[in-house]
Amino acid sequence: MKAVIYRAFGAAKDVLSVEEIATPAPGPGEVLVRVAFSGVNPSDVKARAGSRPGVTKPPFPEIAPHSDGAGVIEAVGAGVDPARVGERVWLWNGQWQRALGTCAEFIALPEAQAVRLPEAVSLEVGAVLGIPGLTAAQCVFGGGDVAGKTVLISGGAGTVGHLAVQLASWGGATVIATGSPKDFDKMRKAGAAQVLDYHSENLAADILAANGGTPVDAAVEVEFGTNIAVLAEVMAPNGRVAIYGSAKDMAPTIPFGPILFKALTLDVVLIYILPEAERAAAIAQLHGALDEGALEVPVGQVFAPEDAAKAHEAVEAGGRDGAVLIAF
Known part of the structure; x- marks a missing residue:
């Protein structure tokens, strides 16, 4: 062959x-x-x-x-x-x-x-559907139902981020996506209710303003090291941050105090070793969204x-x- x-x-x-x-x-x-x-x-x-x-x-x-x-x-x-x-x-x-x-x-x-x-x-x-699809599904739904919640998705125009925006929207969440201004229309089309420039010097304030001044319930993060300080500021108590990348800073300094007193869950997603039950659930979610025409x-x-x-x-x-x- x-x-x-x-x-x-x-x-x-x-x-x-x-x-x-x-x-x-x-x-x-x-x-x-x-x-x-x-x-x-x-x-x-x-x-x-x-x-x-x-x-x-x-x-x-x-x-x-x-x-x-x-x-x-x-x-x-x-x-x-x-x-x-x-x-x-x-x-x-x-x-x-x-x-x-x-x-x-x-x-x-x-x-x-x-x-x-x-x-x-x-x-x-x-x-x-393998790495990008399963990663997006696990990041969005790995902490449970997102209906009625606000989900922050960084890099919402990337392959995983774009799928995550669509899946979270399909799941009933209000999505705030960050990305480059050239990709704003793409992220809106995918289902983001609010789109923000990830290079903003006031990104944390922008995120809170986009959510009516209140913290966000969950986040899907492609650059953990770069964005951890922002996440510590904008996440709601007991919120979940699903992390699937940190290429720009592989040894980040973590502001532990704010994370501790919000009891945030930092959920690192490595799709290769996802447990069988969780993988089956992610596959079902992908197929469900595809069957309903909710996933491009x-x-x-x-x-x-x-x-x-x-x-x-x-x-x-x-x-x-x-x-x-x-x-x-």
Whole structure:
């Protein structure tokens, strides 16, 4: 089968190559999926670049990257219902602690990691539901029902943030989203009741004013280190901050006093190790929103396998208007 492979850390153009490797066979409890689209996420490009803390060499001799994808089940292993053959599925954790991810014509993985795709949902959209979709769902709903609450979402125009705005709005929350002024219309269209410039020097005051002068109940945070002081000021007592990133400041100073006396919950979301019950709930929430037409999943660019390096570079460059995929 055709696969995109790397054997060493480095720049995408230096280490990624398209090769012919053996097609895997599904083991007991596994399915073999013919991949239609492989999703490229920031975590994938960081893993390929070797920028994860404490990781000095690739964990396997050769790696086909990417955890997200979508396709059709081609074959099943022992113990799997043969009726699943031909099923359209989306994939999660394709390359988590595994050598061969979704950036290949085929992938064999446990059948639970191949989720039946709702009938009306395209394979392109399916390839975005893994890391971005599940992260957004867990961030929004991981603390319980959000109906009637105010949810603050930072980076509301990014892939996860954009999905989170839509999911929170669908869940009955009033959404305040922060982002660049050029993305205000996008965030409003997604369901944000108020949109704010995240570069404002008075962001905390802006957030409180946008909520009628009262603190917010919950937050979804992409840059925890940068925004922790603002969060400490604007969160309501017993509020929950769902944190899925802090790239600009990986060793933040935390104002513990305000957090302590508000008894805030700092909930770090790492979707790769989400417990089974919570993952099942997040999948159900994503499918529910999709079934009701409440979730738009934009795809920005689609690349051929031979252009995988360009796909990685597009993700590294940031400022994407939608997900980046590789088509097989």
